[in-house]
Amino acid sequence: DIVLTQSPALAVSLGQRATISCRASQSVSISRYNLMHWYQQKPGQQPKLLIYRASNLASGIPARFSGSGSGTDFTLTINPVQADDIATYYCQQSRESPPTFGAGTKLELK
Amino acid sequence: EVQLVESGGGLVQPGRSMKLSCAASGFTFNNYDMAWVCQAPKKGLEWVATISYDGSSTYYRDSVKGRFTISRDNAKSTLYLQMDSLRSEDTATYYCASLRRGFDYWGQGVMVTVSS
Numbered sequence: 001d002i003v004l005t006q007s008p009a010l011a012v013s014l015g016q017r018a019t020i021s022c023r024a025s026q027s028v029s030i031s032r033y034n035l036m037h038w039y040q041q042k043p044g045q046q047p048k049l050l051i052y053r054a055s056n057l058a059s060g061i062p063a064r065f066s067g068s069g070s071g072t073d074f075t076l077t078i079n080p081v082q083a084d085d086i087a088t089y090y091c092q093q094s095r096e097s098p099p100t101f102g103a104g105t106k107l108e109l110k
Numbered sequence: 111e112v113q114l115v116e117s118g119g120g121l122v123q124p125g126r127s128m129k130l131s132c133a134a135s136g137f138t139f140n141n142y143d144m145a146w147v148c149q150a151p152k153k154g155l156e157w158v159a160t161i162s163y164d165g166s167s168t169y170y171r172d173s174v175k176g177r178f179t180i181s182r183d184n185a186k187s188t189l190y191l192q193m194d195s196l197r198s199e200d201t202a203t204y205y206c207a208s209l210r211r212g213f214d215y216w217g218q219g220v221m222v223t224v225s226s
Contacts (some may be wrong), residue, residue, distance in 0.1 A: 037212030039155075046219050047147075047155065052211035090155055092212060098171050101155040 002026055002093050004102035011110040017079040020105045022091035024072045035095040038067055038076045041104075042087045050089075051076060081107070112136040112215045114206050119220035122196055132189040132206030132217055140164070140184035143209040146191050148202035149219075156202075159191065160209065173199075196224045 003025040012018040028035045034054035039047040049058040051067035054074055066077045078085050086109060091102040118130040130146070146158040159180040160169045168180050179192040189206050201224045207213035 039213070041155075046205055046216040047213070048216070049212050049214055052214075056211070058211070058214070092155070094212065097169060099157045099160075101157070103154045 001098055002028065002096055002100050004091050004093060004100055006089075006091060006102035006105045008103070009106045009108055011108045012081050013110045014083060015080045017077060018081045018085070018107060020076040020078075020089050020107070022069075022074045022076070022102050024074070024093060024095075027071045028093040028095035029070050030095065034070045034074070035093055036067075036069065036074045037092045037094065039090045039092065040085075040087045041090065047090065078107075083109075112208075114208070114215055114217035116204065116206055116217045116220040119204065119222045121223045121225065123226050124196060124198060124224055126196055127192070127194045128196060128222060130191040130193070130204055130206075130220060130222070132191075134187045134189065134206075134208075137208070137215075139182075139187040144180075144182060144189045145207050145209050145213060146180060146189075147205045147207055147213065147216075148200075149205070150199075150202045153202075158204070161189070193222070196222075198224050200224050 005023045036054045038051040041047040050061050050065050055067045068075050088104045088106045090104045113135045115133045122128045145160040148156050148158050161180045165182050177195045181190045203219040203221050205219045206217045208215045
């Protein structure tokens with residue numbers, strides 16, 4: 001299985017940039033497709049798709065969220081961070097079955 | 111508006127069975143592959159099973175193979191998860207999700223607790 005590694009937590013100040021990383025144990029890219037997706041989950045709520053295929057903003061997601069990366073290294077950026085963005089963020093690969101998730105990065109206020 | 115509404119969870123004894131349902135609306139259900147994803151208490155997300163848009167193909171994580179069955183009724187726009195021989199480690203919130211660009215849409219989740 002492809003293992004996705006995320007830092008457990010990240011502390012940021014409101015209005016600043018947050019950069020959340022995800023490293024895969026093997027490449028999750030095929031040709032020009034980077035098969036990495038990002039989700040936001042707030043306490044007591046279901047996950048919500050933010051970014052699909054590494055850099056594409058999902059429907060209804062604010063433009064302060066962006067994604068980048070290819071191969072094994074991917075980044076989710078939130079700029080500027082707002083109070084509503086405090087949540088846990090998960091990366092997920094669909095390059096190989098089984099689809100796997102990272103353990104999540106909890107975004108906290110500094 | 112896309113809606114996925116799960117039902118059928120609760121408390122069940124080890125070794126018993128439970129069937130979850132997920133009623134879909136707001137999109138063309140029979141055009142989408144669908145999946146179940148679970149989350150144990152205070153833990154991360156874990157894929158459980160996927161079914162193709164027409165029900166012809168199914169895929170399972172190793173720990174549920176032979177015990178869980180994913181199915182769908184496209185006429186009713188409903189997804190199912192039959193869970194047999196339940197174990198304590200199956201205790202989790204189970205989400206249904208549509209599959210297109212990643213897991214696009216998620217239900218609110220249903221809690222399954224396996225305990226005697």
